Amino acid sequence: MTSLKFGTSGLRGLVGDLLGWPSYGYSLAFLRHLDVAGLARKSRELLVGRDLRSSSPEIAGLVLAAAEAAGFEPIDCGALPTPALALAALERQAAAIMVTGSHIPDDRNGLKFYSPAGEIGKADEAGILEAFAALGERDLLEFEARGEWQRPAQTLDAVTPYIERYAAFFGPDALTGLTIGVYQHSSVARDILAETLERLGAETLRYGRADSFIPVDTEAHRPEDLELLKGWAAEKRCDAFVSTDGDADRPLVADAEGTVLRGDVIGLLTAHHLGLSTIVTPVTSSSAIERSGIARTVRRTRVGSPFVIAAMEEGAKAGEPGIVGFEANGGLLLGSDVEREGRSLAALATRDSLLPIIAVLAEMAATKTPLAKLVDGLDAGFTAAHRLQEVPASESSPFLERLAGDQAYREAFFSAIGEVTDVNHLDGLRISLRSGETVHYRASGNAPELRCYVEAASGEAAGRLLEWGLEAAEKALARG
Structure with missing residues (x-):
């Protein structure tokens, strides 16, 4: 079992699951996917950037080594904002990998992938996973012989x-x-x-x-x-x-x-x-x-x-x-x-x-x-949002599926706050109430979290609704 998964912002997981072969292997798979898809014809460069979390320099070294193994020229852009790296990659029509876990804790990290055309899409994620599954013993042996990048790499000022x-x-x-x-x-x-x-x-x-x-x-x-x-x-x-x-x-x-x-x-x-x-x-x-x-x-x-x-x-x-x-x-x-x-x-x-x-x-x-x-002047209304942490997909998915598919359960769940008038399934479950208030649950794509978003007529009402939403979900999850 591994914590590594693709979400809304690339591949993420626990540092212990990402260090070593996984960082190298997923980077290698990404670059092979680009070759198979014909997306790296104009440039054989890979720009590599990182954030300031403690594990990022080591993971960046693994990415640089994978670039060399895949026949790309590794270019170290150092610590810099993700959009700065993306801008440089677009201007050079080159691929890029950003080592970052964004806002999640330091015990986690991730890889954000950019093709020469920009951010990867869902089809690219499928291609990377397929290329990773196809990696063989020869790739693993080469990784063990090569190890983390130890030599000075070509650098680029993208800031x-x-x-x-x-x-x-x-x-x-x-x-x-x-x-x-x-x-x-x-x-x-x-x-x-x-x-x-x-x-x-x-x-x-x-x-x-x-x-x-x-x-x-x-x-x-x-x-x-x-x-x-x-x-x-x-x-x-x-x-x-x-x-x-x-x-x-x-x-x-x-x-x-x-x-x-x-x-x-x-x-x-x-x-x-x-x-x-x-x-x-x-x-x-x-x-x-x-x-x-x-x-x-x-x-x-x-x-x-x-x-x-x-x-x-x-x-x-x-x-x-x-x-x-x-x-x-x-x-x-x-x-x-x-x-x-x-x-x-x-x-x-x-x-x-x-x-x-x-x-x-x-x-x-x-x-x-x-x-x-x-x-x-915007008349922006009042919203609030927060999350229940350490809620894996194995727990959040059944909860969301039952809310979506079981009308009696859904009506009973929300009966304490009002009558359900609309159900939106676009991403998770967004419930509209007769009062005009909304409650939206969705599982995070980046971490084991259940997020709750609410909209109400006042800041105080939004705060109360969010508190109810989190407590109600926590109790339902505890009951299974």
Whole structure:
């Protein structure tokens, strides 16, 4: 048995299950899949990046060794944000592997795969698994003889072009007049984020730099992170606070009072600031997406960037303009080029934290409006989300299947909070109640967790509904 599995963000699992042959083997399988699919004809380079968790350098060494074994030129990009690595790979039409577990604890890690065309899709996952299953004794013997990468590899600075991308588009005065607190923790972008904001005219104050990895989640916020933000906000020195998850593909933005913005609110503000009119977002995002009137077209998907990207591509084929994708966790994907005042920002169809952070702050600066008032103007409603941890699929799947398929059980389960009026099976189970409130359960694609998302008429009501949702699910799981 192994904890390794593909989810919404590549392959993830316990470090003990990923170190050694698995990291090497899955990297080798990915590159062989590219060859079989004819996706590596223009470039034989593999760009390798990593986050700051303790196991990432060793795993990156295994990936570099696998690249050489597969006949690719290994290029070490070091520690950098996932979107910076993706941008470099797209520009070079090369493959890439990012070693990261994103927001999950330090005892876990993962591999994110990029073909020369961008993020891999579900068909690519199937191809990688097939190639991994086909690896033989010769591959294992070669791995044992080769071991982890020990020699200096060719290196590439993929960070500078990433920063310049936004410095050139937004300009040196985009954030003039703002003082921004940067929660650094163990984000791989902790210095890059502060440097970029300063390039755009902001003053930054740096907080909370950590020596060990901290699993900051931009969706299910840790109480200790919220407490830190409130404490720094009490100093009354900053107009807003920003941060990212571990590999910097998802943003965290909080207002001057330390109140964290939802990911879909960040996405809406970004779409408004950039003038984007086609929004692609998973079912977990709130009904404010449609209610705001910012988008002319809204496409709903399952959770995960592969599904968002597929729907963005469908929108592009249909001729829909100004395409942007984002998730409730804040990851934003730019599906169309943006032109403004003679400057161009090229599409980047992978989750990015820097663009939505800058766009939200630039909207503040341009309108001279506090962030809290910008949010109030969206009529975004109230949502809440959290998770039950250590809930494996063997427990969450039967629970979700029974809720979906057994009407009597479902009605009894929700009877304490209201009458069920609609059931959405797009991703997990999203229940609408007569009151207008919603409760959405889904199993995480990245970790053994059951996530719960709710929407209600007030913040207090959303908090109570979330508490009920988690407790009710926990009791049902305990009963089996």
